[in-house]
Amino acid sequence: MLLPFDELPEEFHNDAVKKYYDILITKKRSIIVKRIFDIAVSVLFIIILLIPIIILALAVKLTSKGPVLYKQVRVTTYNREFKILKFRTMVENADKIGALVTSEGDSRITKVGHFLRKYRLDELPQVFNVLKGDMSFVGTRPEVPKYVKRYTPVMYATLLMPAGITSLASIKFKNEDKMLGASTNIDDDYINIILPKKMHYNILYIKSFGFKNDLYLMGKTFKEVLFH
Secondary structure, eight states: OOOOGGGSOGGGOSHHHHHHHHHHGGGHHHHHHHHHHHHHHHHHHHHHHHHHHHHHHHHHHHHSSSOSEEEEEEEEGGGEEEEEEEEOOBOTTGGGSSOSSOOTTOTTBOHHHHHHHHTTGGGTTHHHHHHHTSEEEESOOOOOHHHHTTOOGGGGGGGGSOEEEEOHHHHHTTTHHHHTTTOSSHHHHIIIIIHHHHHHHHHHHHHTOOHHHHHHHHHHHHHHHHHO
8 A cells, every 4th residue: 555645755755756646546446456466476376386496496506606596685665675586697796796787798697597587587586575565576677776866756656666576667678688788887878878768667657557557567578588
């Protein structure tokens, strides 16, 4: 459920966010259905995917040094920080020896990591984030605090709802690493070029939010992963 507007963090108190808050406040039922769906489907996925998750965990552990899971601080609803869960696809301590986003041909990505990323299998552990309530199946992909600090006022509207595993922006920018492949300053190009474009689609999602649209985006994501 949405908090009363005057109880939101200070950075949300602007006219741009209020515009989208007023849209969401009329969709309370859809927000409740969204959370019930997230709980039910995440439990179902955990049961069905338990064995594949174990197999992938062993593949990560046996082929490269480091932990099975990669935990990184990200930002979700109301600018709250949480630790996102992923299968580790890069060498140990990769975030200390390079940018926080990856580009095509990034030497830090392991062989198993390339396979996991191609089919987005590295994101399977995020079903536990969804069950906990830090994330939803559909919503703005969570950014690291460093990038959130560069948000414009309207971008905070995307934090009125939980971060998501997939989104329209995720589909549109599925080849983000290739877009950054020729960059000489990945962080700056991501913040100044990629992020604003992704936020355009994230804002559209807030504007047109509905449970049916969530189901459509989940189906489109499944199709993109399997056939592209």
